[in-house]
Amino acid sequence: METRVCRLHAVHDLRVESEPVAPPAAGQVLLRLRAGGICGSDLHYFHEGGIGAIRVREPIILGHEAAGEVEALGEGVEGLKPGQLVAINPSRPCGECRFCAEGTPRQCLSMRFNGSAMFLPHTQGLFRERIVVDAAQCVPMAPGVSASAAACTEPLAVCLHARNLAGDLSGKRVLVTGAGPIGALCVALAKSGGAEEVVVTDLQDAVLDVAAKMGADKTVNVLSQADALAPYAEEKGAFDVAFECSGAGPAIKTCLETLRPGGTLMQVGMAGEATVPLGMLVAKEIKLRGAFRFDREFAAAAGLISSGAIDVTPMVTGTFPLSQAKEAFETAGDRTRAVKVHLSF
Numbered sequence: 001m002e003t004r005v006c007r008l009h010a011v012h013d014l015r016v017e018s019e020p021v022a023p024p025a026a027g028q029v030l031l032r033l034r035a036g037g038i039c040g041s042d043l044h045y046f047h048e049g050g051i052g053a054i055r056v057r058e059p060i061i062l063g064h065e066a067a068g069e070v071e072a073l074g075e076g077v078e079g080l081k082p083g084q085l086v087a088i089n090p091s092r093p094c095g096e097c098r099f100c101a102e103g104t105p106r107q108c109l110s111m112r113f114n115g116s117a118m119f120l121p122h123t124q125g126l127f128r129e130r131i132v133v134d135a136a137q138c139v140p141m142a143p144g145v146s147a148s149a150a151a152c153t154e155p156l157a158v159c160l161h162a163r164n165l166a167g168d169l170s171g172k173r174v175l176v177t178g179a180g181p182i183g184a185l186c187v188a189l190a191k192s193g194g195a196e197e198v199v200v201t202d203l204q205d206a207v208l209d210v211a212a213k214m215g216a217d218k219t220v221n222v223l224s225q226a227d228a229l230a231p232y233a234e235e236k237g238a239f240d241v242a243f244e245c246s247g248a249g250p251a252i253k254t255c256l257e258t259l260r261p262g263g264t265l266m267q268v269g270m271a272g273e274a275t276v277p278l279g280m281l282v283a284k285e286i287k288l289r290g291a292f293r294f295d296r297e298f299a300a301a302a303g304l305i306s307s308g309a310i311d312v313t314p315m316v317t318g319t320f321p322l323s324q325a326k327e328a329f330e331t332a333g334d335r336t337r338a339v340k341v342h343l344s345f
Contacts, residue, residue: 006127006325006343009059011049014326021130024074029135031086033345034147035319036127037065037155038332040180045117046329052272056117063127064090064115067141067150068345077135085145086138087153087305088126089298090114106161106293129322129345139299142306148319148342149305152185152312154294155340157301159185159243162268162291163193166241170194175232175239175258176216178246178269179207181340184214184315186243186268191215192309199239201229201254202246203335210339213314222254232258236284239263247271256280266291315339 001021008014024030042062044051070084080086092112093105100108111118115125141150159182163169174195176183179202190198192215199218200211208219220228232238240263242255247269255265256277261284268291281288294301304310318341320328325343332341 001130003128003130004322005061005129006063006322007059007061008045008056010056012046014046014329016322016325022132024072024077024132026075027077027135028074028132029070029077029080029138030072030130030132031068031088031138032071032130033066033068033126033128034085035067035151036063036343036345037151037181037316038063038329038341038343039065039155042115043329043333047333050117054117056122057120058122060115060117060122061124061127062115063125063343064113065151065154066126067147067153068131070138071130074135080135080138080140085141085147085150087141087150087298087302088114088133089137089139090126090154091293091295091298092134092137093295105295127322127325127343139302141302145306146313148316149312150302151342152316152340153298153302153305155181156185156189156304156310156312157294157298158182158291159189159268160297160301160304161294162186162243162266163189164297165289165291166243166264166266168193169241171196172240173197173238174199175242175255176200176211177242177244177251177254178202178248179204179211179219179339180245180335181315182268183243183245184211184339185310185312186245187211187216188214188310188312190241190243192304199229199232201251206337207335207339210315210317222250229254229258236261237263241266243268245269247274249274249276253277256284256286259284259286261285263287264289316342318342319344
């Protein structure tokens with residue numbers, strides 16, 4: 001059996017190619033992919049050939065946000081059946097290193113994560129029509145859930161992990177900086193978690209409009225509404241929790257300016273080095289905490305989508321067939337008109 005795949009050979013050299021697919025072995029499942037979301041890391045590989053020190057050193061199939069239908073089961077697989085829609089967990093910790101033993105598998109020293117160039121050979125990704133995966137990677141979705149919604153499970157799991165680390169948001173005032181996919185999902189989770197007010201900032205009106213559909217009470221374009229956050233900075237700050245989803249130095253400064261003393265800054269966005277105003281961090285006794293990937297939250301995120309508790313559909317702003325993969329990547333990188341772009345298979 002042959003399958004088409006979306007493989008990156010070099011910067012902007014994205015090709016749709018074919019390769020054979022083996023039948024599933026014991027404990028494995030053959031999936032027919034239906035939808036896959038283009039993530040910021042995919043865009044870094046496409047535009048820059050890597051993320052920081054992690055470089056693409058051989059052709060790599062991209063993609064780690066995807067959903068598909070079960071086509072065939074390997075020996076011994078239970079709990080899944082042909083035709084069933086599943087979200088695919090791209091995270092495969094080794095289960096043996098000291099971090100896995102300590103119960104923090106997201107810090108695994110030998111993590112295999114679909115579509116990652118961390119190791120050589122690279123861990124190939126999910127952007128392909130058919131793929132064989134471990135049955136443990138498949139989380140069934142409820143009947144009636146769209147493949148597009150199911151493919152949003154992975155980024156929702158990232159945000160759910162951040163929300164869990166932030167603690168109870170009931171009655172809290174929350175700031176979200178950066179209205180990309182992660183910011184939009186943090187907005188939805190904050191509202192579902194009982195936040196009294198959620199304010200989101202960005203540089204683009206198009207993505208802020210999506211954040212409003214995801215539940216934001218107030219959106220602020222920090223370019224055209226430069227003074228809109230000033231009231232939130234009065235009397236040492238108004239927000240209890242800030243989810244910083246951009247990785248930008250100015251956004252981190254905004255969070256520290258508008259958080260109340262003792263507030264929590266959840267750093268979710270990843271970028272290069274950024275300047276942090278340590279004076280405010282110290283004087284206001286801000287709790288600064290990073291949030292990285294997920295583990296148990298993946299199944300919980302799938303459940304939130306399956307139950308309808310979180311509606312992810314407003315953030316999917318475009319869908320392209322696999323044959324138009326390069327156009328899809330170019331669109332996904334244009335924040336004036338895109339939040340989350342999906343490939344359909």
